[in-house]
Amino acid sequence: MAKAITPKKVYNAFYAQSGGVTAVINASAAGVIETARKYPKKIGKVYAGKDGILGALYENLIDTSKESKEAIAALKYTPGGAFGSCRHKLKSLEQSWAEYERLIEVFKAHDIRYFFYNGGNDSMDTANKISQMAEQLEYPLTCIGIPKTVDNDLPLTDNCPGFGSVAKYVAVSIREAGMDVASMASSSTKVFVLEVMGRHAGWIAAAAGLATEKAGQPPHIILFPERVFDQAKFLARVDEVVKQYGYCTIVVSEGVKNAEGKFLAEAGTKDAFGHAQLGGVAPVIAQLVKDKLGYKYHYAVADYLQRSARHIASKTDLEQAYAVGKAAVEFAVKGHNAVMPIILRQKGRTYGWQISMARLSEVANVERKMPDTYISQDGFHITAACRRYLSPLIQGEAYPRYENGLPAYAKLKNTVVPKRLKTAFTLKKA
Amino acid sequence: MAKAITPKKVYNAFYAQSGGVTAVINASAAGVIETARKYPKKIGKVYAGKDGILGALYENLIDTSKESKEAIAALKYTPGGAFGSCRHKLKSLEQSWAEYERLIEVFKAHDIRYFFYNGGNDSMDTANKISQMAEQLEYPLTCIGIPKTVDNDLPLTDNCPGFGSVAKYVAVSIREAGMDVASMASSSTKVFVLEVMGRHAGWIAAAAGLATEKAGQPPHIILFPERVFDQAKFLARVDEVVKQYGYCTIVVSEGVKNAEGKFLAEAGTKDAFGHAQLGGVAPVIAQLVKDKLGYKYHYAVADYLQRSARHIASKTDLEQAYAVGKAAVEFAVKGHNAVMPIILRQKGRTYGWQISMARLSEVANVERKMPDTYISQDGFHITAACRRYLSPLIQGEAYPRYENGLPAYAKLKNTVVPKRLKTAFTLKKA
Structure with a gap:
């Protein structure tokens, strides 16, 4: 008996890691993929960009549905960027028009209507621009940023995963x-x-x-x-x-x-x-x-x-990295766009945190500085206020599994899906 | 009722750390101190040299009996040298006669008849010379070396703790x-x-x-x-x-x-x-x-x-470091002299080890080289034989306790006992 044809409402997602990797960026990836798998009526496959956004430009899309549940869970314990990352920055819409256009072209070709970008300031700016571009081209794309940076310099969020x-x-x-x-x-x-x-x-x-x-x-x-x-x-x-x-x-x-x-x-x-x-x-x-x-x-x-150094990662950091990945997908399926999950510190003496939301436009290219009051008078140490801020962020251990005396880190299959576009893409030399 | 006076058979011990410290040298110290405490009829106090052998020369003896059972146990989880170490090398008996004499003088003054020296090649040579010197002076001193070196270059032992x-x-x-x-x-x-x-x-x-x-x-x-x-x-x-x-x-x-x-x-x-x-x-x-x-x-x-890096120490290494400290004391109370515990690898496919004994005279100043067969033909990697030798040595994790997100390492009181000698000692400048 033939199945009834229902109108298509399920679209694929694209996830990319951007910039310098961290000990826990793959936990964010796990958060995205595991959560997306919970919404099969909204999100089809999660494609990961091979080497970050370059994966979209070159149409090198890794099919994460080929990875087992166990492999995705193991990402929480694996440092580096499991799908590859890159330092390629898209410039203004005018300067990098061809690149933005190409992204939309690839997204269209692969039924991608969710874009998750896991990075720092530059990447949030890129995600924001892609969102604007999609709107201009009337392509229905949900763009969500996922914070990540060892530099801890993203604004609005209390701290940055990594x-x-x-x-x-x-x-x-x-x-x-x-x-x-x-x-x-x-x-x-x-x-x-x-x-x-x-x-x-x-x-x-x-x-x-x-x-x-x-x-x-x-x-x-x-x-x-x-x-x-x-x-x-x-x-x-x-x-x-x-x-x-x-x-x-x-x-x-x-x-x-x-x-x-x-x-x-x-x-x-x-x-x-x-x-x-x-x-x-x-x-x-x-x-x-x-x-x-x-x-x-x-x-x-x-x-x-x-x-x-995943072997000595902070458990708090790990949990937050996972949570922002998870929240990104939840935001997307709820219909939010051009936003980024942030970490809010709860008031009071005991540390507590929850996930909130910020607009990408408010995050993009704003650099969070270390407050002057965090450096001691003589300039050679931190203050009590700095200690109160930092200390909760390193709490807890979350050791990886060991095999033969060494951490057994996840190794994914990273299967690239067949290209659908006839056109190859070449980056203009900077 | 007054106690009957028995002839004195209980003597003190001196323990010193020497040369570059390791993540587990304090585990050897714990092995020495905990084991010595099991033989109260033979060993009185264990004095540790403040900054290694310099502690004996300057009569800076740390009374480890002032440390709690818990503090000594915590040494197993604490890197660095808990009593201080030094790079001072005693030369030949002729060249450094004054120093050897001073050591014996300090040992006499503090009823020390056990000498445990925890170090590498040079230290085993020193321990051997002190043993010879004591014999010459007819001072009954039991000298035991305890192997320690990250360089893994002591002979006879299968590998070196650290x-x-x-x-x-x-x-x-x-x-x-x-x-x-x-x-x-x-x-x-x-x-x-x-x-x-x-x-x-x-x-x-x-x-x-x-x-x-x-x-x-x-x-x-x-x-x-x-x-x-x-x-x-x-x-x-x-x-x-x-x-x-x-x-x-x-x-x-x-x-x-x-x-x-x-x-x-x-x-x-x-x-x-x-x-x-x-x-x-x-x-x-x-x-x-x-x-x-x-x-x-x-x-x-x-x-x-x-x-x-105690936070990622090898459990095997930790256990061996403890075992050589323990064995050193057991050798001493059994009447051995001028020896060093060594690690013997058992034959067979599964790794196993036991403690054996080597004479200090055979260890002193002999450097164990890496076998030529451990380096691959092209000179750029290790061979399977090398892997078989090395792999067991990194097996197992032995995490320290954490407090506030950081390893809670032992902090000893390090109480120096009152000096008994009227003479101060000054090292001759090299």
Whole structure:
């Protein structure tokens, strides 16, 4: 017996990861996919962009319906970007018209009427523009942003999924390395420098400050991009700390600049011939201490380790990353458009959070700065207010499963669906 | 009723941590102290040297009997050196006679007749010399070495406590960072370099190779100090890997040297004026790739993070670290002298281990090299034999307790006992 033909109301969804990945961005993906599977009468397949938005432009759509329930659930425990991400930024509608047009073309060809974009400021701007574009072209597209950034710089949301886990990693790492240095300092290394991410804002560096629960505990000094590097004041403080505690641990943000507005990492304090130094800011700071104060040093550069360290992710961060993915789909099926789930902190002494909603137009391209009141008077540590804000974000552990002594991270099939368009697409070179 | 006076048979013990600390050296301390407390008729107090052997020389003895049972148990979950360590090496009996004499003087003054020295090659040599010295002076001192080194270079023992946890850290880290790089490589970073410890031997770099369970998984290239750095061959391999997999992850040992026998970290491939480059080998390797192949890179320097990362310590390593501490005391009360507990691997397909005994004279100053058969033909990865040796050492997790989102590590009172000697001691400047 032939089935009755019903009018089509089920449309596919497109999900893409954008920009630098995090330890928990795949939890947002799991939130999207698992929730979409609960609405089979509204959402058909969830296609994921291979390498982010490039997947849509090149019509490389990964069919997530080919993945088992278990594989999708395992995404919650898997760092990196499971479908690939990219740093490609769409410019204004005028400048990047061809790209926007191509996106709509691909969406049409694959019956995609839901667009979920998982990223930071730039991506929210892109999602907003795509929404405007679709409206202009009268293509019914629901565009929902999903916040993600280790930089913690999206506005309106209390914090950004991805940040809490880096925060936990850097706080744990400086506590541990600090204990190492403390035990050797009487006859060996006296100064230890840890370089962390944060080119524009000191959120990650600030998070390291959580490790200092009592005066004298590492990190002793934090260098923020929000404060101009004052060499004399810094060296005086290092010397004071070493004399008081026997050693000094320093967390430096990669974005620290000197009075001329140059990144210390590039300014080079050593080379009289003006050669750019290899490496980042940690060796520059460490060498400066050695040259001026004579203390033996060691330094570490956490780099990608900090944002991929799923093994030590924050449970709170993980739950929030999942929740924004889930909420994005719920918003979409309820008919919202051009919005982004945000995290609202509940009032009161005990930390609590809930999901709320912000318009993409209000989020796009607005950068949330670290409040001035979060940095201590001397510029070298965080305040109690900063601690109250940051501390809840690193609470809880959510360990991955281990196999053979190593985390057993999800490996998806990532099956790309056959292309339907005859036209290939080539990006214009920037 | 007055107690009957019995002849004194209970003597104190001295325990010292030596050289670079590890994530689990305090577990050995816990093994020593908890076991000693089980023999109150033989061992009185366990004094720990403040900052290692310097604590004995300066008569700074920490009374571990002042620490609660809980505090000592918590040492199993605490990185760094709980009593302080140092890099002070005692030379030959002739050269350092005054120091050896001083040690015996301090031991006599505090009724110390057990000496437990927790360290690497140098320390086993020192423990052996102290034993000889005591014999010469007819002072009845039981000297027991306790193996510890992230370098894994002590002979006779199958492996060294401390190594397994670094091994696990570097394998987990390169797996995680590799997933990050893989997801961004199509439009961003293509080459990632992780610098790990190992100035003389490639054990730690080799351990990173455990993350490669299938061809193509990170790390793609390992640079060992056992292989002369061949720039052309290396660059060719990087290019090949990027072309095949889209990205390339590299683990480099800090000890890698060029054909002239110079550390790459110091050789500087960039600076025409011969200025020493700041920083280690990772930036040198990364910049070389950029200059010659044009690939965008990132690099991380794990430094102290790798050897203090108690949060991701190997359970096997932890258990072995505890076991050698425990065995050291058991050997002592059984009347053994000038020995060190070693770890014996049982024969057969399933990994098993037990504690055995080696003479300090056979351990002292013998460096265990990585077998040639552990490095693959092309020099860029580990062999199956190496994997079989290393894999059991990273098995199991043994998470610390968390408080406020951070590991709650033990903080001891470290009460120094009153000095009994009238003479102060000053080290001769080297």
